[in-house]
Amino acid sequence: MRKLLHAMTVATLLSTASAARAETPAAPAAPAAPKSDGLTFSIGDASIKFYGFARLDMHFDDSHPNNTHLIYCIPSEDPNAPAGIGEDKNSHNFTMHAKLTRLGLDVSSPPIGKLGDATIMGRIEIDFLAEENVRTTRPLPRLRLAYAKLAWDDLSILVGQEWDVFAPLVPEVSGEFVLWGAGNVGDRRPMLRVDYTPKLGGDQLFLQGAVGLSGGIDNQNLDGTTSPYVDGESSGLPCFEGRIGYKGGHVWLEKKFWQAGVWGYYAQERLEDPLPAGYTEDRYTANVVGLDATLPILDMLDVRGEAWVGKNVNDIRGGILQGVSTVDGGQEIKSRGYWAEVVVRSCDWHALHVGASRDNPDDRDLAATSGTTIPTGAKDNRVLYICNRFNLGGGVKVGLDYLNWITQWRGDLDPGRDNRYSMFFMYAF
Template structure:
């Protein structure tokens, strides 16, 4: 939103000379980019010469795109006026007016059909062994609905304070006979940020900076697309710093570093409010991540290429032949990510990675560690990635096709473990309005099992989604 705010401020003098046409043209662009709605666009058109500019400024201020001070500067009756004796304002009055708490969310309905046994009916990740008795099934859910609060407030020591708290309803189901649709709330994000011009610091729970991209989907919204089949992801507590260097000509270099909770994804226990240390925490130190990303313009769009890394000490404790034992190891990973617009119609994005003990990120098909004395007791090695091709067919119609794969190191897996997981996906999304989207999506899962070819299985998932975003 910051570039849009700067654009509006720079356009102020143009509005002063030709307010109706300039304001209406900019409003059309904002409508096409879904920053304002069609009804808001109509209000701007009917606002007349100065009224259209004032209406546009008011709408953008209410959406948090620009501040109250910036909105006032866009008033055509004030543009170009030189005030030699400005009125005295109370201390911090500007900052008080800039404080904003926004309630946002996506109300999402999904209906689905599976033609075989998958690990999760509404958001499947892999096919269950061919010996499973599960059959074709149909269902519907609203538990991927997402709600959040965002805060933009005071400036302290030259830094803008912002914060976000976000949740969905993917926290599980109560143990009731009719509890399948009484879904429990789950924390997604909870963090605060201080942003200077080129530097930022953040603390709280946010997306990891390691392998940060996700494919586009409304069918897999609560759990990102290609989880356990090539897409590494997690939201986790961290302290993060970011350094942004403007290189000119819209080129930027971003360097991110973070210290994180050292969990490695081995917390397979029943529900409990008591937290017990697992292998990652027993390593005694935080995990660390870093990412370096370069962005450059391609026409009117931006391409970004990044490389990232993750590392954290861990300690596997247990027994071998009845004797207590422990083995120290390192959870690590390296990844490359890219998002490149080929043209106004086509763009590609994806990731590739390699590492060990990446179950926290859904790597290794969700298999991070085995008990002491078994293959993989120092972490399961894995590699994989995904590729998405996006077609923006019209301003309202978009299509995405993608492929993902996760292939663990076989020598780290006991017999019967998931040894390869592939996922083909295709969807089409229609934006009926800036707030309302409908989608159709198809997945094909192909999952192999170590030394058990008869268990290898595949399955299809079909999904219909309707989303209202506010």
């Protein structure tokens, strides 16, 4: 195992080539079904396309994370740490799974005359990362996306489950939990979404907004002993999301574009009477503002990332998944974070991603450190990472990653430190 880890580390640190997306093989001719094109076929006027990939992930940690699959913090290695957030120092583990295997279906139909010749399409997408308490070899399907979308020239309306409007970028590393709780925010939820994206010469403006399900990610129910209702739903309001973005031609690189955006999120949560112990208020707010940017530096070098600041952001995967504490009878936890990565592509079969991320809640808002389903008292999460992506053609892709992860805890406890080595194999179709 040590030789394997040494080889993985050397390959990760010394790779200097770069990459492109996995190639899609050309579909063979199908004389018996002339309307078929690989995994795309027609039924009446509708076009149907199946897509997805089969994937195997492997991880080695030299210290236990909170979860070997859905990692977002590292338990303290302090012998005095409370039960539930303490681990023996350098307690390593190895795991592997196929839960990120993905299946998707796209359906599109001809323009609808009664709706101004709007085009319509639908998408359903699943993977197998649901119910983490079931056996790794018996995973349950998880709904990722399920929506219908009407589109005109510059305008589209979407109904269903889709990614949040804000924080549109996703870091390359940690495929299961994509650095949620460690600097990355934004997830998928049911929503009604509108996008207006007019062209401005060779540039493009993005005006995007949505109303979605509040509490749809964390399912927070602080008054669970007295009420069966999720706090976001009990507020009687949806969450509100918006983004203004711009895509412009690059100043010194031909056929390259830079992109940037500013965005925000707002939601409310309400507790039912009688209030649970430790809380004196029945209504709390959640909000965040942030920015995203993608900037090509050279033909083979990009910089991309996001930064944000907000409070009570656990329903959008911020604050190290901590939202409202019992401090002062109920306190929205303020937090700030970012992630950023440099992407190097010097050839068409390899990419190198070097990045950093951080989620930093305000220590004064945190409750005492304790081990629960979602541990409390985590006050800082920092990750440094290096990723290699090898696109070998024919839909075959291999990933080789290294992450250095440190979680700080309240109470002057020793931090949790983990060196994670990851590898995946994927065949996309």
